Amino acid sequence: xxxxxxxxxxxxxxxxxxxxxxxxxxGSAVLMIEDGIYGAMKGTVKSAMVSNAMKDVSFxxxxxxxxxxxxxxxxxxxxxxxxxxxxxxxLVAEHANTQSWx
Amino acid sequence: MADVKxxxxxxxxxxxxxxxxxxxxxxxxxxxxFEQDVSLAFLDDGVFQxxxxxxxxxxxxxxxxxxxxxxxxxxxxxxxxxxxxLEARGLTVDDxxxxxxxxxxxxxxxxNSIKVVTAAELAKLMDQADVVLSF
Numbered sequence: 001x002x003x004x005x006x007x008x009x010x011x012x013x014x015x016x017x018x019x020x021x022x023x024x025x026x027g028s029a030v031l032m033i034e035d036g037i038y039g040a041m042k043g044t045v046k047s048a049m050v051s052n053a054m055k056d057v058s059f060x061x062x063x064x065x066x067x068x069x070x071x072x073x074x075x076x077x078x079x080x081x082x083x084x085x086x087x088x089x090x091l092v093a094e095h096a097n098t099q100s101w102x
Numbered sequence: 103m104a105d106v107k108x109x110x111x112x113x114x115x116x117x118x119x120x121x122x123x124x125x126x127x128x129x130x131x132x133x134x135x136f137e138q139d140v141s142l143a144f145l146d147d148g149v150f151q152x153x154x155x156x157x158x159x160x161x162x163x164x165x166x167x168x169x170x171x172x173x174x175x176x177x178x179x180x181x182x183x184x185x186x187x188l189e190a191r192g193l194t195v196d197d198x199x200x201x202x203x204x205x206x207x208x209x210x211x212x213x214n215s216i217k218v219v220t221a222a223e224l225a226k227l228m229d230q231a232d233v234v235l236s237f
Contacts, residue, residue, distance in 0.1 A: 008119075009119070010116055010119065010147050010150075012146070012147055012190060012191060013115075013116070013146065013147050034118070034119055035116045035118070035119035035147075038116070038147070038150070038191070041191070041192060042192060043191075043192025044190060044191050044192045045190045045191075047192070063160075064160035064161050065161060067157045067158075067160060068118060068156060068157060068158040068160065068161045068163065068165070069116070069117065069118065069150060069153060069156060070150075070153035070154055070155040070156040070157070070167070071153070072155065075192075
């Protein structure tokens with residue numbers, strides 16, 4: 001089974017997302033929550049980091065956190081799946097373990 | 103007034119991840135009552151504070167972004183947003199709240215409060231301020 005990595009910091013302020021991606025093994029998942037959702041945005045200086053990792057790692061982002069911050073779904077990088085709270089629970093259940101990158 | 107000072111509030115944080123953004127806005131509104139010369143700067147992740155379309159119902163937090171629109175009524179109408187910070191985040195001024203004020207010296211014409219400035223221009227504004235408050 002694989003790991004679910006959660007990231008709750010903006011990649012434009014901290015290196016939590018970068019570190020999570022570096023340590024995410026093939027087949028694992030990264031879920032961006034709270035300020036982590038800025039990592040799911042298209043057109044930022046950090047977008048390529050996510051796009052490039054997508055061949056090995058699945059990316060998810062919390063819809064309610066996007067909405068709160070005024071980031072429309074159309075701004076989310078193609079291939080990043082938007083989930084709600086029950087989707088978060090499903091991801092936790094589907095993976096062997098969860099690691100939070102705070 | 104003899105003792106008017108030039109205050110610059112520097113905002114560098116995201117709106118909901120920490121309390122800084124809300125605290126800054128509250129201090130600005132309190133400070134506005136003292137009739138000082140107030141400017142606001144938004145740079146780094148602080149530019150996200152002004153993102154339009156914020157809807158916080160689903161995360162159970164107060165959406166304080168409409169309050170920025172009231173700043174013009176408190177004569178807080180010098181709002182500087184750093185160009186480099188917007189660009190690094192794939193944003194343009196069109197992605198931000200439309201902040202305006204009524205210019206008493208120009209027949210109360212509605213004018214834009216937001217001015218996009220370069221990092222070099224912002225550095226000068228910081229140097230020129232009498233008081234810098236960082237959030």
